[in-house]
Amino acid sequence: QSVLTQPPSVSGAPGQRVTISCTGSSSNIGAGYHVHWYQQLPGTAPKLLIYDSNNRPSGVPDRFSGSKSGTSASLAITGLQGEDEGDYYCQSYDSSLSAPFGGGTKLTVL
Amino acid sequence: EVQLVQSGAEVKKPGESLKISCKGSGYSFTNYWIAWVRQMPGKGLEWMGIIYPGDSDTRYSPSFQGQVTISADNSINTAYLQWSSLKASDTAMYYCASARSISAAGYDYWGQGTLVTVSS
Numbered sequence: 001q002s003v004l005t006q007p008p009s010v011s012g013a014p015g016q017r018v019t020i021s022c023t024g025s026s027s028n029i030g031a032g033y034h035v036h037w038y039q040q041l042p043g044t045a046p047k048l049l050i051y052d053s054n055n056r057p058s059g060v061p062d063r064f065s066g067s068k069s070g071t072s073a074s075l076a077i078t079g080l081q082g083e084d085e086g087d088y089y090c091q092s093y094d095s096s097l098s099a100p101f102g103g104g105t106k107l108t109v110l
Numbered sequence: 111e112v113q114l115v116q117s118g119a120e121v122k123k124p125g126e127s128l129k130i131s132c133k134g135s136g137y138s139f140t141n142y143w144i145a146w147v148r149q150m151p152g153k154g155l156e157w158m159g160i161i162y163p164g165d166s167d168t169r170y171s172p173s174f175q176g177q178v179t180i181s182a183d184n185s186i187n188t189a190y191l192q193w194s195s196l197k198a199s200d201t202a203m204y205y206c207a208s209a210r211s212i213s214a215a216g217y218d219y220w221g222q223g224t225l226v227t228v229s230s
């Protein structure tokens with residue numbers, strides 16, 4: 001049971017917009033720590049998608065964006081494409097001196 | 111080009127010891143944290159712990175404290191994850207990842223993963 005809670009699954013049709021939530025607490029996201037998002041496509045290692053809540057590494061399309069408010073964060077994906085299908089994880093830092101991941105969300109492109 | 115290259119897949123028996131590695135190249139190894147992440151079959155990512163090779167500062171997840179040991183050898187730019195007595199429940203893919211900060215910037219580079227199978 002992760003301290004960061006994500007919905008198990010989300011889905012959307014090509015071209016649509018989807019959001020994935022990440023709910024934490026006052027000891028992690030609510031304490032002001034940054035949130036990062038990772039994409040894991042089937043059979044591959046995770047890839048950093050968003051860092052420090054709303055920044056994209058070089059090469060990540062601007063279809064991906066992040067936001068944070070209070071004890072929660074969100075990842076938004078616009079213009080959904082088939083290649084976006086995979087698992088998405090949030091991560092933050094915690095006052096227990098660990099850096100937990102959320103449980104993960106499986107994105108299905110219909 | 112930054113790369114993290116992990117050691118190959120392992121098949122071990124319960125009770126055996128194991129040390130897997132993660133070799134960094136293309137960056138200053140001692141100036142970046144290296145984290146270890148477990149992914150059990152069909153499950154999500156679990157943060158195990160992290161080391162700063164520059165001064166060997168090491169932190170563990172409470173779930174993994176005492177179960178594994180994280181270390182680094184700066185002379186060969188390599189971080190390690192080791193077990194003294196494996197259990198069947200240690201069967202998983204293990205990833206290493208680099209980070210500029212322990213709490214910010216995310217894990218920007220990842221190794222390819224090392225599959226550990228523990229079976230009698």
